[in-house]
Structures are given as C-alpha cells and as structure tokens.
Amino acid sequence: MQAFAYASPTSIQEAVALLSDRWGVADVLAGGTDLLSLLKDYIHTPQRVVNIKNIKELGGIRKTAAGLRIGATVTLAELLASSEVRAEYPSLIQAAQGVKSPQIRNMGTVGGDLCQRPRCWYFRQGFGLLAMKDGRSLVREGDNRYHAIFGNQGPACFVSASSFGPPLVALNARVKLVGPKGERELPVEKFFVIPQSESEREIALRPDEILTEILVPPATNVRNATYEVRQRETLDWPLVTASVALTMKGTAVASARIVLGHVAPIPWRATEAEKLLAGKGLTAAVIQKVAEAATTGATPLSKNAYKVQLVRVAVRRALEAARPKA
Amino acid sequence: MSTPKKPTEAKAKPGEGVSRRGFIRDVGLGTGAVGVALSPTAALCAPPALAGPGPVPVTLTVNGKQHKLELEPRVTLLDALRNYLDYTGAKRVCDRGTCGACTVLLDGKAVYACNILAIEAQGKNIQTVEGLALSPEPDPLIRAFVNNDGLQCGFCTPGFVMAAKAFLAENPNPTLDQIKRAFGGNLCRCGSYNGIRRAILEAAKSAQGGGKNA
Numbered sequence: 001m002q003a004f005a006y007a008s009p010t011s012i013q014e015a016v017a018l019l020s021d022r023w024g025v026a027d028v029l030a031g032g033t034d035l036l037s038l039l040k041d042y043i044h045t046p047q048r049v050v051n052i053k054n055i056k057e058l059g060g061i062r063k064t065a066a067g068l069r070i071g072a073t074v075t076l077a078e079l080l081a082s083s084e085v086r087a088e089y090p091s092l093i094q095a096a097q098g099v100k101s102p103q104i105r106n107m108g109t110v111g112g113d114l115c116q117r118p119r120c121w122y123f124r125q126g127f128g129l130l131a132m133k134d135g136r137s138l139v140r141e142g143d144n145r146y147h148a149i150f151g152n153q154g155p156a157c158f159v160s161a162s163s164f165g166p167p168l169v170a171l172n173a174r175v176k177l178v179g180p181k182g183e184r185e186l187p188v189e190k191f192f193v194i195p196q197s198e199s200e201r202e203i204a205l206r207p208d209e210i211l212t213e214i215l216v217p218p219a220t221n222v223r224n225a226t227y228e229v230r231q232r233e234t235l236d237w238p239l240v241t242a243s244v245a246l247t248m249k250g251t252a253v254a255s256a257r258i259v260l261g262h263v264a265p266i267p268w269r270a271t272e273a274e275k276l277l278a279g280k281g282l283t284a285a286v287i288q289k290v291a292e293a294a295t296t297g298a299t300p301l302s303k304n305a306y307k308v309q310l311v312r313v314a315v316r317r318a319l320e321a322a323r324p325k326a
Numbered sequence: 327m328s329t330p331k332k333p334t335e336a337k338a339k340p341g342e343g344v345s346r347r348g349f350i351r352d353v354g355l356g357t358g359a360v361g362v363a364l365s366p367t368a369a370l371c372a373p374p375a376l377a378g379p380g381p382v383p384v385t386l387t388v389n390g391k392q393h394k395l396e397l398e399p400r401v402t403l404l405d406a407l408r409n410y411l412d413y414t415g416a417k418r419v420c421d422r423g424t425c426g427a428c429t430v431l432l433d434g435k436a437v438y439a440c441n442i443l444a445i446e447a448q449g450k451n452i453q454t455v456e457g458l459a460l461s462p463e464p465d466p467l468i469r470a471f472v473n474n475d476g477l478q479c480g481f482c483t484p485g486f487v488m489a490a491k492a493f494l495a496e497n498p499n500p501t502l503d504q505i506k507r508a509f510g511g512n513l514c515r516c517g518s519y520n521g522i523r524r525a526i527l528e529a530a531k532s533a534q535g536g537g538k539n540a
Contacts, residue, residue, distance in 0.1 A: 003379035006399030006445055014375065029443075036402065036441050037422045048376065049399065051446055077435075101511030102489065103426060106435040107442070234510040235424060 008051040031108040034116040067217040072111025091167035091224040101235040120158035144301040151264035166243035166261035179209035192266035225321035242314035270294035291315040389457035406444035415455035426512030429485035436492035455484035476525035478516035
C-alpha cells in the first residue's frame with residue numbers, strides 16, 4: 001500500500017473539501033472492505049484517504065413520507081436489523097443476506113456497496129477498468145466466464161459488483177450526492193454508467209462528491225424480491241441476480257421493473273420482460289415467458305453463455321418469491 | 327508485549343511474508359510516496375486535519391489494555407496487532423477480507439482486522455483471541471474446540487474462535503443449522519468444518535448448562 005495522509009472529518013462539508021476534482025488524488029473510506037484491497041494491490045494509490053464514518057448525518061435509517069432514507073454509512077448488518085426495511089423491502093434484505101460474511105456485513109456499508117469497484121480480474125490485476133492492451137480487449141480474448149452478457153458492445157465488459165444496485169433500480173430509488181457546489185439527486189438507474197474510455201468510471205459520482213444517502217420510495221403496494229444464483233454458500237459475489245418490483249392491482253401486475261445483476265457493467269433492466277408482465281397475473285406460464293423475455297438481446301462472450309440460462313432461473317425464482325402468497 | 331516499537335520505513339510495510347520482489351516494489355514505491363508527501367501541491371491542499379503520511383500517534387485498546395504507538399495511517403489493524411504489539415493470534419492469510427483468519431472483535435462485533443486501518447480503530451474496544459486466555463478458567467469455546475477436534479493445522483482457529491465468540495453473544499442457543507449458515511466469513515483449508523460446528527454447538531450448551539437442542 002502506498003503511504004497516504006488520513007483525515008476523519010465530522011461534517012460532510014469538511015469531507016468534501018478534502019476531496020479533489022481529479023480521480024486518483026483522494027479516496028473516500030467507509031467500511032473499507034473494498035478500498036483497502038484496492039490500496040494493497042496498488043489499483044488505487046491516493047495521496048489522501050478520507051474516513052467518513054465519523055460523520056453522524058451519514059448514518060441511520062429513517063422513514064419519511066417520501067419513503068425510506070438510508071444513510072450512506074449504514075452497514076449491511078444495520079440494514080438487516082431494520083424493521084422498516086424488513087417490513088417493506090424484502091428485496092433489499094435478500095440482497096444483504098447474499099453477502100454471506102458477518103464480518104463484511106458488520107463493516108460494509110450500503111453506500112460503499114454502490115461505489116465498490118468491479119471484480120473483473122483484469123481490472124484487479126492492474127490492466128485497467130476496460131482491460132485493453134495494444135488496442136485489444138483482454139476480456140474478449142481471455143477468460144471472460146464472469147463477465148458481461150449485456151451492454152458489452154462497447155469497450156466495457158466487466159459486470160457491476162453491487163448487491164443493492166439491482167433492487168434499488170427496481171424500486172426506483174434515488175441517491176443524494178454532495179459536492180463542493182452543493183447537492184444533487186440522481187435515480188440509482190442513472191448512477192451506474194457504462195464507461196466508454198479508461199478515464200471514466202462506472203458510476204456517475206464525481207471525484208469531489210460524496211454519496212450521502214439513498215432514498216427508496218414507499219413500497220406498500222409493490223411486491224419485491226431479489227434472487228441470487230451463486231456458486232457457493234459462503235462469501236462470494238453471485239453469478240447472476242434478478243430483482244423485481246411489481247406494482248400490483250389486485251392479483252395482477254399493473255407494472256413491473258425487472259433488473260438483472262452481474263450480467264452487465266450496470267444493473268441491467270430487462271425491459272422486454274417488464275412489458276410482457278404488465279397487466280398479467282403471475283401464473284407459472286406467464287413467469288416462464290417473462291423469464292425467457294429477460295434474455296432478449298443477450299450477447300454472451302466466448303466463455304459465459306451459461307449466464308443466459310442463469311438469467312432465466314434468477315428471474316423465474318425472483319418472480320416466484322415476489323408472488324403474493326395464496 | 328506492550329513495548330511500542332520504533333517504526334522504521336521497512337517496518338511500516340506489511341512486514342510478514344515479504345517476498346523479495348514485493349520488498350523491492352514496496353521500497354521503490356515508498357520512496358515515491360515520500361516525494362508525494364513533500365510535493366508543494368499536497369502541502370497546499372492539505373488542511374490541518376490531515377494525519378500522515380508519516381508515522382502519527384495512534385492509541386489502541388486491546389483486550390482492555392491501552393497501547394500508544396507511532397504508526398503510518400496506512401498500517402492496518404492486523405499489522406499493528408501483529409507487527410507492533412506482538413498480538414500474533416489474529417493471522418495474516420489472504421489480507422483481502424476474505425478468509426477470516428484475522429477476525430477480531432471491534433466493540434463486540436466480528437470484523438476483519440486486515441480490512442481496517444489501525445488509526446480508525448482508535449477509541450474502540452479491540453478483542454483478540456489472546457483475551458480469551460486471560461482468566462484462569464479458559465473460555466468454554468477453547469475447551470470445546472479441543473474436545474471436538476475443531477482444527478487440523480490450526481491456522482484458521484483464532485479467526486473461527488473470535489467469529490464464534492461474536493456469534494454466540496448474539497445467538498446464545500443456536501441450532502446446528504444456524505451455525506452452518508453463520509460462518510460464511512471464515513475459511514478452513516483443512517476442511518475441519520464438522521469439528522468446528524460441533525465445537526461451537528458444545529460451547530453454546532456448556533455456557534447455557536445444556537441447551538434446547540441437546
């Protein structure tokens with residue numbers, strides 16, 4: 001790890017003042033579960049590390065008229081213990097339960113989950129976010145078994161590693177970002193971006209901004225669930241996930257949001273599947289068709305076509321989990 | 327044990343298992359880092375709140391005892407415990423927050439010591455596996471691990487024991503199935519999982535004087 005100066009401010013303004021308008025100068029430290037590994041591997045070599053865990057405003061879960069407000073430094077363990085989250089947002093609970101290590105759940109934060117860097121092994125070995133060498137993609141020509149099957153037509157083939165990205169996009173949540181010029185809000189869907197060049201990042205956060213809170217709309221009439229297909233029961237990222245949020249009208253689905261995880265550089269909306277499900281009841285036949293529609297437009301790489309089948313499985317099981325109990 | 331050691335540049339690097347290549351790379355980059363610290367831009371935008379990058383005073387409370395150290399901010403809690411304080415119970419294995427061998431308790435919660443900077447752990451109550459041997463009666467967990475062959479090579483054991491300590495504090499009367507699902511943050515390369523699970527179950531029962539799952 002390269003040496004750095006450290007600060008532990010107690011206000012958002014102080015913290016923002018310690019950041020830089022260029023990437024690479026300063027890093028924000030919350031749970032540290034991803035950042036410390038990036039530092040140890042020299043993937044990030046900042047001059048300053050700004051610990052935001054002592055900023056009180058960034059903590060806590062609060063129910064408001066506009067929905068649930070989740071502070072960026074709320075840990076996964078705190079989220080799991082929240083009765084408000086449990087009551088209305090099973091998809092968030094299921095996503096948090098997917099992080100199988102209690103140690104990570106005790107340290108890792110919801111904001112950090114959204115800001116974690118991709119797990120692409122070329123990126124983690126220092127070949128850059130897009131892993132290009134002499135104008136050729138190491139991912140396309142190399143081992144891409146865990147890479148993208150959607151949104152991979154540009155130079156980015158990694159998958160978003162976020163556990164909460166898919167359920168938050170499905171629930172139409174927003175994030176609040178605070179920088180030197182004030183604050184702005186973005187739908188989580190717009191927070192994740194597909195970078196087109198090596199100088200870009202996979203999230204819309206600017207280098208001098210801090211993600212301060214997540215705002216989730218009320219979901220009293222929204223059946224929601226997350227299903228993760230994973231290789232093992234212990235700590236690892238899933239292979240494919242599906243999060244669904246279904247606005248119900250009686251027993252039928254009025255409108256649906258179906259979002260896939262670990263299949264694209266961003267949480268991937270399965271819009272064909274969403275359209276197909278609108279206005280229908282959740283019968284086995286409908287679920288089957290919707291799961292098939294979720295694979296529309298998939299462009300697997302040389303070693304990851306298996307993920308197309310996992311998409312069908314994840315969507316079907318997420319819909320079954322979200323279906324009202326008879 | 328508690329004598330603070332004077333940190334040297336070499337000591338401030340991850341000290342254990344340094345390969346020759348890694349050592350040369352670290353020292354090379356270390357020199358670069360000094361350059362960064364002295365560069366005029368860094369000095370200009372450095373508000374007074376910044377500590378480091380050189381050694382700064384850090385006070386850690388380990389098993390109830392205070393230790394005053396001089397550490398660079400980049401030193402992890404694990405390296406501080408092992409290399410500066412000789413608490414070698416927590417093991418450095420993956421050093422990437424995956425294997426659980428470095429598990430310690432921070433204010434009662436199980437965490438990876440390799441994933442925390444020592445400087446952030448100030449003011450918190452740090453418990454290591456050494457703390458379980460302080461009283462004349464060994465912790466029931468230690469006896470249970472021995473009784474049930476909860477280990478083979480033993481390298482993962484301190485991490486499992488501390489993870490179990492935190493787990494049992496929250497779940498004093500667990501079922502075997504709960505135990506199976508609760509230790510996804512610790513790996514045992516010898517595969518002694520059955521013994522480990524039995525040990526944790528026995529420790530729970532002995533602390534309860536016989537539990538409902540007997």
